[in-house]
Amino acid sequence: MAEMTAVAWHGRGDVRVGPWPLADAPPAGWVRLRVAWCGLCGSDVTEYACGPVVIPRAPLVLGHEIAGTDAATGAAMVTDTLIGCGTCTHCRAGDVNLCTRLRAAGLSADGGLADYVDVPAESCVPVPDGLPLDVAALAEPLAVAVRAVRRAGPLDDAEVVVLGAGTVGLLVAILLPAPPVLVERRPEQRDLAARLTAARVVDTLPASGDGKVVAFECTGSADALNALIAALPAHSRIVLAGVHGRRTPTDLHTLLHRELEFVGSLSHSRADMRRAVEVLAADPGRFAPLVTHRIGWSDVPDALRDLAGAHPTAGKVLAGPRGDRWTT
Ligand SMILES: [Zn+2]
Ligand SMILES: [Zn+2]
Incomplete structure (x- = not known):
């Protein structure tokens, strides 16, 4: 051989x-x-x-x-x-x-x-x-972002927040139809996000008003996810694109009392990958x-x-x- x-x-x-x-x-x-x-x-x-x-x-x-x-x-x-x-x-x-x-x-x-x-x-x-x-x-990580945006459903007039400026968070911010708020605690990643995206880049989750938020969780951090759940107004939606451990403790009480929506977005489908190649080639x-x-x-x-x-x-x-x- x-x-x-x-x-x-x-x-x-x-x-x-x-x-x-x-x-x-x-x-x-x-x-x-x-x-x-x-x-x-x-x-x-x-x-x-x-x-x-x-x-x-x-x-x-x-x-x-x-x-x-x-x-x-x-x-x-x-x-x-x-x-x-x-x-x-x-x-x-x-x-x-x-x-x-x-x-x-x-x-x-x-x-x-x-x-x-x-x-x-x-x-x-x-x-x-x-x-x-x-x-x-970059097609594979972009396909992950394509799927997350697809799974988010209609954004309507919701405020859109992306948690995490790793590769997937950056790509989600680039794909979104309007610039989101991008939350990233690492200064080097904030610099990169400011150069590569039109997002408003911040280091901590901003206080929300009463309006609905669609949030893309792209950190895989349990602390970030739980801070997000604690901060979101009623009827907000969380798109879970970060990879979390099997037993991430989650505040179901707040989830219920604010009628938050939770949408999983795992990896990508064949169609997401084809779309990612189209986006890169364009x-x-x-x-x-x-x-x-x-x-x-x-x-x-x-x-x-x-x-x-x-x-x-x-x-x-x-x-x-x-x-x-x-x-x-
Ligand atoms: Zn990967
Ligand atoms: Zn099968």
Whole structure:
């Protein structure tokens, strides 16, 4: 069996770069992508610092924000990385994110921080001419934002608040039809948000009036979620796009007494991914500044260690076979 280079999770605080077996061919119905760029996600940092959270085995190749080329045809592709059972109601409707037997490349199956990754053909979306592969690597997190805005439903004349200026929060703020209030406590992320979005960027949740608020929770922080519940006026809606632990304590009393609405938004569907590619292709220059680092495979462990530390870097970190050195 041939070998490639891959970045694999071996345990908490233990991510290694090294040779990895490369099967002769992808399984039937799958394609092999030659990876150009793969983004590092907050969930990769969480697995590095506190894992295993969703990782089922070690070692496992990380990476689920993948852009590359079809190894057989050379066509530029992104993948939504979702591996459904293919037969349940949700899979057949394209809502693979809701499949009860869902796996995802880079989280529960081997992913894209490697020279090659095998993914289901139906998970791939062609990258149009004019959309560079480094910007195309933002398609997966953008699809998460596309879904969150879709799941929010009509915004009407509600005040719109986004909690968290990580990649998904920034992308939600960019996608919204009118500039929201964007709440972020980290100064570097506030600077980035002010440059990249038209949002009113603040460091704490502003006091609301009586009017309804639609709030996008993009932090995954239980404290942020509970502060939000405590602050929202009656009939406000919370779109839960951040990934929360299994037993986040939540104030159901306030939820009931203000008749708050809670909407989950998990990952993305196939349609959300196609929409994300359309949005990127329409204006790549709008999204390119989100990418602040393009590093090589060998520097990924150092980057994950620093991103898990006290002063994470501001933008999206991409890794690839021909990236630069990691510097903060
Ligand atoms: Zn992610
Ligand atoms: Zn299924």
